[in-house]
Amino acid sequence: MADHAVQHNGSHGHHGDHHEPSFLFKYVFSLDHKVIGIQFLFSGLVFMILGGLLAVMIRIQLAFPDYSFPLFGQYLFPSNAGQMTPQFYTMIVSMHASVMIFFVIIPLLTGAFGNYLIPLQIGYKDMAFPVMNMLSYWFMPPAFVFIILSFFMEGGAAAAGWTSYPTLSVIRSAAPGSGYGQTFWYLALLCIGVSSLLGSINYMTTIINCRAPGMTMFRMPMTTWAMFITATLQAFALPVLTVALLFGLLDNLEITAFFVPSNLEANEIIQSYPRTIANFFQALGMERFAERVSSTGRPTGGQPLMWQHLFWFYSHPAVYIMILPAMGMVSDIIATNARKPLFGYVPMVLSVAGIALLGFIVWGHHMFMSGMSPVLGSVFMVSTIMIALPSAIKVFNWIFTMLGGNIRFTTAMLNAMAFVSLFIIGGLSGIYMASTPTDIHFHDTYFIVAHIHYVLFGGSLFGIFAGIYHWFPKMFGRMMNEFWGKVHFVLTFLLFNLGFYAMHNIGIMGAPRRYADLRAWIETQDYNQTMMLFNHLISFSVFLLVGLQIIFVINFFYSLFFGPKAPRNPWEANTLEWVAPSPPPHGNFEELPIVYRGPYEYSHPQVAEDYLPQTRKLDQPIAEGHH
Amino acid sequence: MRYFWALLFLTVPVLGVGLFVFSYLRPGGWLPSNVSTIGDEIDFLFYAILAITGVVFVLTQLLLVYAMVTATGRTAGKSTYTHGSKQLEIAWTLLTAAILLFIAFYQVPTWAKAKFFGQFKEAHPDIKPTALVVASQFQWQTRQALWDDAANKPREFNWKSPNFRDSFEMYNELHMPAGEPVLIYLTTRDVIHSFWIPAMRVKQDALPGTVIPVWFDASKLKPTDFGPEKTKEFEWVCAELCGWGHYRMRAKVVVHATREDYNAWLKQKTAELNTVKKKEGA
Numbered sequence: 001m002a003d004h005a006v007q008h009n010g011s012h013g014h015h016g017d018h019h020e021p022s023f024l025f026k027y028v029f030s031l032d033h034k035v036i037g038i039q040f041l042f043s044g045l046v047f048m049i050l051g052g053l054l055a056v057m058i059r060i061q062l063a064f065p066d067y068s069f070p071l072f073g074q075y076l077f078p079s080n081a082g083q084m085t086p087q088f089y090t091m092i093v094s095m096h097a098s099v100m101i102f103f104v105i106i107p108l109l110t111g112a113f114g115n116y117l118i119p120l121q122i123g124y125k126d127m128a129f130p131v132m133n134m135l136s137y138w139f140m141p142p143a144f145v146f147i148i149l150s151f152f153m154e155g156g157a158a159a160a161g162w163t164s165y166p167t168l169s170v171i172r173s174a175a176p177g178s179g180y181g182q183t184f185w186y187l188a189l190l191c192i193g194v195s196s197l198l199g200s201i202n203y204m205t206t207i208i209n210c211r212a213p214g215m216t217m218f219r220m221p222m223t224t225w226a227m228f229i230t231a232t233l234q235a236f237a238l239p240v241l242t243v244a245l246l247f248g249l250l251d252n253l254e255i256t257a258f259f260v261p262s263n264l265e266a267n268e269i270i271q272s273y274p275r276t277i278a279n280f281f282q283a284l285g286m287e288r289f290a291e292r293v294s295s296t297g298r299p300t301g302g303q304p305l306m307w308q309h310l311f312w313f314y315s316h317p318a319v320y321i322m323i324l325p326a327m328g329m330v331s332d333i334i335a336t337n338a339r340k341p342l343f344g345y346v347p348m349v350l351s352v353a354g355i356a357l358l359g360f361i362v363w364g365h366h367m368f369m370s371g372m373s374p375v376l377g378s379v380f381m382v383s384t385i386m387i388a389l390p391s392a393i394k395v396f397n398w399i400f401t402m403l404g405g406n407i408r409f410t411t412a413m414l415n416a417m418a419f420v421s422l423f424i425i426g427g428l429s430g431i432y433m434a435s436t437p438t439d440i441h442f443h444d445t446y447f448i449v450a451h452i453h454y455v456l457f458g459g460s461l462f463g464i465f466a467g468i469y470h471w472f473p474k475m476f477g478r479m480m481n482e483f484w485g486k487v488h489f490v491l492t493f494l495l496f497n498l499g500f501y502a503m504h505n506i507g508i509m510g511a512p513r514r515y516a517d518l519r520a521w522i523e524t525q526d527y528n529q530t531m532m533l534f535n536h537l538i539s540f541s542v543f544l545l546v547g548l549q550i551i552f553v554i555n556f557f558y559s560l561f562f563g564p565k566a567p568r569n570p571w572e573a574n575t576l577e578w579v580a581p582s583p584p585p586h587g588n589f590e591e592l593p594i595v596y597r598g599p600y601e602y603s604h605p606q607v608a609e610d611y612l613p614q615t616r617k618l619d620q621p622i623a624e625g626h627h
Numbered sequence: 628m629r630y631f632w633a634l635l636f637l638t639v640p641v642l643g644v645g646l647f648v649f650s651y652l653r654p655g656g657w658l659p660s661n662v663s664t665i666g667d668e669i670d671f672l673f674y675a676i677l678a679i680t681g682v683v684f685v686l687t688q689l690l691l692v693y694a695m696v697t698a699t700g701r702t703a704g705k706s707t708y709t710h711g712s713k714q715l716e717i718a719w720t721l722l723t724a725a726i727l728l729f730i731a732f733y734q735v736p737t738w739a740k741a742k743f744f745g746q747f748k749e750a751h752p753d754i755k756p757t758a759l760v761v762a763s764q765f766q767w768q769t770r771q772a773l774w775d776d777a778a779n780k781p782r783e784f785n786w787k788s789p790n791f792r793d794s795f796e797m798y799n800e801l802h803m804p805a806g807e808p809v810l811i812y813l814t815t816r817d818v819i820h821s822f823w824i825p826a827m828r829v830k831q832d833a834l835p836g837t838v839i840p841v842w843f844d845a846s847k848l849k850p851t852d853f854g855p856e857k858t859k860e861f862e863w864v865c866a867e868l869c870g871w872g873h874y875r876m877r878a879k880v881v882v883h884a885t886r887e888d889y890n891a892w893l894k895q896k897t898a899e900l901n902t903v904k905k906k907e908g909a
Contacts, residue, residue, distance in 0.1 A: 261836025407698030
């Protein structure tokens, strides 16, 4: 692997021409990784608003099941006296997760931060393939269109869970959203898959080939390492999801039967898709196909479990795609703000790699109760419990990075430390569901929902907040307001815990997932008082939590235009992105960076300052520190 | 200022432990009461994991708070300059790995007992199924054997495709005897559902195109637990999203105090149905 990359002086375009690109090609179809990263950032934040609104609606229904929604209640639920229908509820539950996972967390972490930071942190002028990079963003808008349109399809958006298990998702009349709502769901995710795949190839190539002189692999910051390993996860897992989505799409359109078995009573009873498909085949003269489709209503002969295997083979690595970049960023932010080298840099790198590798052999833990062979279940239990090992190692290393540190409690640092605290909870709760016997009780209960939200909100989202507060000065050349950042942090941290911790408890009590109404017997209306008390606690906390994010939004946009101008290196950090101006011009660096040391040389005893940038040349070489 | 942040992060272990204790003390705030033998093993494992994760949770959170409390202020100069400790890495890797491997392998026998059909059949070679449970959108249909007066036991037939002559159906109701393992076959007519009786710690997805054996028992019930009718009811719910009616696929399991009570009920039910049939057939 080359330690040196042949480079031109950074600020001149590789393409040779020196004329300014038009507005269209500078800001819309930009080839600059920084602009593309910011495009991902803004679209991710916009979809977070949609996902958050869906969450609020879910919580209103669960705390107040008979609530008659004012104003739009009569419009949305005319046959139900303005009260939310269970059909609508199953749809918003499915779409909340789909939007948050595929349109918010993955694009923000891999698309926004990955794109923005990788070239800057390795000392290169852009990505290896700028055109492909532009395309990787522009495959997203078709996905946006599909997913938004899906809400307006007859029957509404997909309502089979974000997991879209067949046969619920592929028998068009099994759920209102399993018509074109589900069809568009498959199409949207296919586009996102292409976008991610293009991006991952770009990231891997850039990191392997384009590092600045002196930037060996083991001098890269953890953010870049994490993005690199995440990219390998995407590259190897996405093709399987693509296959699953294509099969699901074809089944949903009743052209095939990958997942619909042949002896279902439902096949005879359901008069599903009108005979359009049959007519289509007939028009082409393909009589035998036409007959097969119309006689049973749809083709059959498939196996529903196969969807689960294919889907989870991607979606389990996907959850690591959603956490590893945040872990990388948090490592950088903690070391910088503790003014201390990262504790155990090599074990940290190996842990990220270990999580990724193990992440490919645990997918069956989503299927313990599914009808999959229980013997296979035992195997997956062991591999899943073992994945707690590298995660635990990382947690210990973060804490030990902080111990003995001269900690600067910046907003970014607070969010990063919250990541550690909340990820501990998310990781520990995972053990209950990794253990097959206890999973018998916990599978498909609110305990799982608690786990999901502690790792995705407590983990990924706090990591995203940390990343935004930390790199906003570099991205936009202005400082965010620290006071309001801290107010936002305190409120988000407290309300998040108040809202989501109790989900562990109602899961223990046996509250099932995806229930439109958690009252025990609908007819008698009786319910578990403690469960409903906790439901109210959760809902009110979530209402406040979502509402108070306005503080972040105002801080973000106000600072964008009126924040104080940011210096090159406001946090006095070591890594290469802080060498470039804030914000960096096209081409990033004024002159080629040369790297002399690792990224975490903070508080080095032999220099006066408490930081020592990777590019700073010293008269005498000093020991990089082996203790 | 660092004390303020330390205090804020201290709310995590305090709230974490506090909410669990608060919930545990309240009625209905903890695990549903368990009436099955496998449930004893499962609940024990739950408490073991709770103990281990609880200790790790509190210790790590307190360590985090400690790191903040002892974070020397800016005027104090630099931080401790160290890149790590090989000994510490090895120590906590080995310790964590040992605990995790133990947790993983210790649980396999319980899982086998709960789910390995071969093992179950070996332990109970003469067991006869009690019901075929068919899930659909949005109800449970149970098909149980009619009573055979001549043989003085429930009728026997092919449980995977029962016929109407030897069995009868009920909706959202399953009857079973206490004190012995009960075997059912589970299937679905349309989409994936999931058979879950929380009090008996049994959960199994109903997979379209398959018939899956499921076994459970209510052996921990004592004679004093039963009402005047010598029955006790337990909640039974659907645990896999199956459409809009998923939340209302609730049913009840009626446990009879003894096998004799169950047989008596079966006999009585058969008689009722025969009476109807006779009237119609006459």
